[in-house]
Amino acid sequence: MIESAHALTLTDRRDRRFGWLMASPSLALLFLVILFPVFWAFYTSLHDYTLISPNFDTFTGSANFIKAAEDGQFRHSLWLTTFFVVAVVLLEFLLGFLVALALNKVERFKAIYYAILLCPLLMNPVIVGLIWRMFLHPNLGIVNYLLSVVGIAPVNWLGSTKIAIWTVIMVDIWHQVSFMIVLLLAGLSALPREPYEAARVDGASPLQCFWRITVPLMRPVIIVTLLIRLIFAVKTYDLIYIMTRGGPGISTDFISYFIYRTAFVSLNIGEASAMSIILLGIILALTVYLYRYMRSLT
Amino acid sequence: MKRLARSIAPHLVLVVFSAIIVLPLLWVVRVSLTDKLTAYKIPPEIGSIGSMNYSAIFTSYPFTTWFFNSLIVALITTMIALPLATALAYVFARWNTGGVALRLGVLASQMLPPIILVLPLFAMFLMAGLMQSRISLIIAHLTICLPFLSWMLVSFFEGDVARLEEAARVDGATRWQAFIKIAVPVAAPGLLAAGLLGFILSWNEFLFALVLSGPDTQTLPVGLAGLETHAGVEIAPLAAATVVSLLPVFLLLPFLRKHLIKGLSLGALK
Numbered sequence: 001m002i003e004s005a006h007a008l009t010l011t012d013r014r015d016r017r018f019g020w021l022m023a024s025p026s027l028a029l030l031f032l033v034i035l036f037p038v039f040w041a042f043y044t045s046l047h048d049y050t051l052i053s054p055n056f057d058t059f060t061g062s063a064n065f066i067k068a069a070e071d072g073q074f075r076h077s078l079w080l081t082t083f084f085v086v087a088v089v090l091l092e093f094l095l096g097f098l099v100a101l102a103l104n105k106v107e108r109f110k111a112i113y114y115a116i117l118l119c120p121l122l123m124n125p126v127i128v129g130l131i132w133r134m135f136l137h138p139n140l141g142i143v144n145y146l147l148s149v150v151g152i153a154p155v156n157w158l159g160s161t162k163i164a165i166w167t168v169i170m171v172d173i174w175h176q177v178s179f180m181i182v183l184l185l186a187g188l189s190a191l192p193r194e195p196y197e198a199a200r201v202d203g204a205s206p207l208q209c210f211w212r213i214t215v216p217l218m219r220p221v222i223i224v225t226l227l228i229r230l231i232f233a234v235k236t237y238d239l240i241y242i243m244t245r246g247g248p249g250i251s252t253d254f255i256s257y258f259i260y261r262t263a264f265v266s267l268n269i270g271e272a273s274a275m276s277i278i279l280l281g282i283i284l285a286l287t288v289y290l291y292r293y294m295r296s297l298t
Numbered sequence: 299m300k301r302l303a304r305s306i307a308p309h310l311v312l313v314v315f316s317a318i319i320v321l322p323l324l325w326v327v328r329v330s331l332t333d334k335l336t337a338y339k340i341p342p343e344i345g346s347i348g349s350m351n352y353s354a355i356f357t358s359y360p361f362t363t364w365f366f367n368s369l370i371v372a373l374i375t376t377m378i379a380l381p382l383a384t385a386l387a388y389v390f391a392r393w394n395t396g397g398v399a400l401r402l403g404v405l406a407s408q409m410l411p412p413i414i415l416v417l418p419l420f421a422m423f424l425m426a427g428l429m430q431s432r433i434s435l436i437i438a439h440l441t442i443c444l445p446f447l448s449w450m451l452v453s454f455f456e457g458d459v460a461r462l463e464e465a466a467r468v469d470g471a472t473r474w475q476a477f478i479k480i481a482v483p484v485a486a487p488g489l490l491a492a493g494l495l496g497f498i499l500s501w502n503e504f505l506f507a508l509v510l511s512g513p514d515t516q517t518l519p520v521g522l523a524g525l526e527t528h529a530g531v532e533i534a535p536l537a538a539a540t541v542v543s544l545l546p547v548f549l550l551l552p553f554l555r556k557h558l559i560k561g562l563s564l565g566a567l568k
Contacts, residue, residue: 014473015392015393016393016395018393018473018474019389019392020389020395020396022385022386022388023386023389023396025385026382026383026386026444026448027396027400029444030407033415033437033438033440033441034407034441036418037415037422038410038414038415038418040418040422041418044418054421098311099311099315101308102307102311102315103312106309109312113312113316116319117315118551118558119319119320119548120319122551123544123547124502124504124518124519124543124547126502126504126519126522127519127522127544130522130523130540131326131540134329134536134537135325142342174318174319174322178319182558182559183562183563206304224563225563228562228563228564228566231408234411235411237412237413237504238504238505238519255411255413256413256505259413260416260505263417269421273417279411279414280410283406283409283410286409287402287405287409288402291402291405
């Protein structure tokens with residue numbers, strides 16, 4: 001008895017050693033290319049480090065952080081990114097859920113619909129931005145022409161400070177809504193049939209079935225889908241770079257693009273690093289919170 | 299009547315939605331087949347149709363170089379990331395190596411916006427003299443692919459595979475043999491899908507490639523983005539380049555469809 005317990009711990013220890021051995025190349029690489037750079041960014045954020053004088057000679061402590069926090073444009077870009085993320089996640093979810101429900105209902109042509117909706121998902125964001133810039137050109141674009149055919153005045157899609165952000169949101173929806181559809185459809189097709197049959201016997205309407213059965217059963221899938229989409233939406237950079245360069249003015253100046261400008265246009269790496277660290281803090285807090293939340297559901 | 303309406307309504311939604319997706323893509327194909335002047339005509343004209351834009355992108359622009367750079371970077375990134383991620387995902391699934399903290403760390407690195415990493419990587423490559431090299435791009439793309447693939451692959455090693463391995467271990471196989479001869483072959487379709495997704499991630503990556511590449515090492519997205527700014531709006535060749543750069547990704551699609559959900563959801567949905 002004692003001997004078998006001893007043998008178990010020995011196997012355990014060997015398992016553990018083998019586990020670490022197999023993990024070590026990946027962990028070493030992750031340490032080198034992710035953890036070390038993050039520390040470097042933190043160290044740089046405490047110094048007056050610019051691309052004109054790239055050295056750590058002047059220690060400035062929290063000066064870069066204070067400067068960033070007091071920078072109205074930085075706060076503006078954080079707020080704008082939050083607005084964009086909430087808008088695209090919600091709109092893509094609503095539209096995605098509608099399409100996923102429709103797709104779950106049909107049998108004929110399902111494979112064709114599915115193949116079509118996968119197309120934008122695999123497209124490069126740069127290409128999506130380029131083709132939509134082409135379509136949305138105020139004079140030469142096909143969209144304004146089609147609008148004129150049905151008697152609507154041309155819209156300055158990317159040149160107006162009020163409209164540009166909504167144009168970016170629309171293009172992002174076109175590009176990314178399929179992500180929601182694919183995941184939600186996977187959830188819908190895995191739902192059990194019995195509750196619906198029981199509800200039908202009891203005379204429930206389709207709407208009642210949806211709110212009382214589909215939504216509650218889909219809750220975990222919905223939450224995971226929203227979370228993953230949210231994480232990716234925060235990173236949005238390519239679309240902005242291609243379509244608006246943060247403009248007109250600073251009306252689409254998302255956080256990633258603003259930090260990029262601070263680093264490579266203003267050449268102030270120290271301040272840009274401080275902003276990165278603030279962004280990192282926000283993302284980490286969000287990750288830990290969301291992870292706990294997800295675990296509490298399962 | 300009401301039943302008929304109910305069976306048609308979903309198709310109506312899907313047809314409208316599919317049209318919104320397909321029509322812009324068809325329009326790009328159409329523009330790619332017209333000559334430069336016709337491409338700008340509003341209202342649109344049919345004009346002459348031909349493949350001149352497709353030959354133009356290969357002769358007037360360094361399209362071949364961009365294509366080749368993207369291919370090399372994406373292939374090598376995947377070849378490095380896939381075995382490493384497989385090993386990491388396996389030990390996560392089998393022995394929970396490093397516990398929740400390590401898993402959370404790998405997940406968190408997947409959430410990092412690339413803009414946070416691009417500054418330090420830029421400075422590090424500058425110091426190491428690796429700026430504008432393909433190596434720097436491969437290293438940068440590993441920061442995206444390695445955590446992504448690790449997370450995606452964990453779920454492929456959970457479940458029945460563990461029991462098969464135990465049986466093999468009882469028969470005297472070593473841990474390494476159980477991994478390489480049983481776990482890997484059983485999870486092979488998943489590994490293939492993960493490899494394809496890793497390839498696409500690298501193929502489509504823009505920010506790292508923009509900052510770290512030089513004139514000779516530009517990848518396709520960076521080249522296309524530059525094409526647009528330098529030549530004004532040369533939409534006809536741009537459309538042709540768009541069509542060509544979409545081809546590899548769509549060719550991979552059939553191999554990927556079955557496992558796409560695991561890839562997209564980082565294995566969080568099973």
